[in-house]
Amino acid sequence: MRIKVLGSAAGGGFPQWNCGCSNCSRLRAGEFKGGARTQAQVAVSPAPSTWLLLNASPDLRQQLLRDPDFAPPRRARSTPISGVVLTSADADCVLGLLHLREFEPLHIYSTEGVKRVLTEENSLFRTLERSTPPVEWKTLPLDRPMPISLGGAAGGDKSLCCRAVPLHGEFPDYVSERLRNSLPNEEAVIGLELIQEGKRLFYAPSLPGVGEEWKHTLADSQLALLDGTFWTDHELMDVRGGGKTAREIGHVPLSGPGGLLEQVDRSQNARRVLVHLNNTNPALDETSEANRMLREAGWQVAWDGMEFTL
Numbered sequence: 001m002r003i004k005v006l007g008s009a010a011g012g013g014f015p016q017w018n019c020g021c022s023n024c025s026r027l028r029a030g031e032f033k034g035g036a037r038t039q040a041q042v043a044v045s046p047a048p049s050t051w052l053l054l055n056a057s058p059d060l061r062q063q064l065l066r067d068p069d070f071a072p073p074r075r076a077r078s079t080p081i082s083g084v085v086l087t088s089a090d091a092d093c094v095l096g097l098l099h100l101r102e103f104e105p106l107h108i109y110s111t112e113g114v115k116r117v118l119t120e121e122n123s124l125f126r127t128l129e130r131s132t133p134p135v136e137w138k139t140l141p142l143d144r145p146m147p148i149s150l151g152g153a154a155g156g157d158k159s160l161c162c163r164a165v166p167l168h169g170e171f172p173d174y175v176s177e178r179l180r181n182s183l184p185n186e187e188a189v190i191g192l193e194l195i196q197e198g199k200r201l202f203y204a205p206s207l208p209g210v211g212e213e214w215k216h217t218l219a220d221s222q223l224a225l226l227d228g229t230f231w232t233d234h235e236l237m238d239v240r241g242g243g244k245t246a247r248e249i250g251h252v253p254l255s256g257p258g259g260l261l262e263q264v265d266r267s268q269n270a271r272r273v274l275v276h277l278n279n280t281n282p283a284l285d286e287t288s289e290a291n292r293m294l295r296e297a298g299w300q301v302a303w304d305g306m307e308f309t310l
Ligand SMILES: [Zn+2]
Pocket: 015, 016, 019, 020, 021, 022, 023, 024, 025, 279, 280
């Protein structure tokens, strides 16, 4: 399976349009050692000319247009993209679905809770239902591998399975209390374990870092693309002068007590790569102490265009 990181930043991207933090200001001024980044987006190819999107970034249109692998065949109205798997109903994970509304009969995989949030309370997503046949929503069960339909490609031994790993996050703020109270909380935020021919990719761009299931999944994987949103728990509060901690918005920070670096010991087999970096994260600066500490602990910081083969 091929894996591409099309976007490696958290919501807002890097730089963020309304942010004058040290990172964003220095990047604009050309004084920053590190690249600009679009909002988090990963694509997986289990077979030639067949792609599955992991979430749908607000930057999806731009990300697809700049990579010829996602172009339609010449003189045809078609796409190599067979479907999308969603990890949550956060705006940053789902806004890109609206870029895919041009009458393509895609498959969208999510937990039942995420599907209900998007289809019951957000009627704009019904624009996806206008294709013939309409977009097909498929429910991902928790903790049970489910075969992913690839439109005829990659059947048999090479079939791709996806297991939803509950991560104990919350539904987004915009969900009404009425609907929130009717949904099982473990369906709010999942990690994805993608399995093909014994190879395992673990994708968790929002990782609260509680419980043990995610650590077992990480231990079984060859490649893990994990939440690198914040370096410290109070990072966003420092920039905004108030607000919530990283943990309060569902992201375990990288540093500090109980941080990701402390929780993941370096004897792991998996290649460990950080995605979904917030523009305030000092690790984006390749000359920073944070970046050096990550590299020494065996982590890589993803960039837009990074590729892997499993
Ligand atoms: Zn910034």
